[in-house]
Amino acid sequence: MEVILAIKQIQPRAHTSFAGYSSDAILTYAIAEPLLSIDEVVSIMAFIDVNLPAAFSNASLKN
DSSP states (O other): OHHHHHHHHHOSSSOEEEEEETTHHHHHHHHHHHHHHTTOOEEEEEEESOOOOHHHHTOOOOO
16 A cells, blocks of 8 residues: 555546556556555556466457
8 A cells, every 4th residue: 555655645636547568567557456446547557568368368359
């Protein structure tokens, strides 16, 4: 929760955006998840060069 407090000190009411590159995407999501759980708005979550979890590897991305 210390990370959330630090983020809220910098941006108390603004929409927050996060980006994570490669394995840092896991950390990015771990930081955003508690904010989402308290109904804070995370307007952008960008994951760059990340492998999809195994659960999605067989999923079709077609409509």
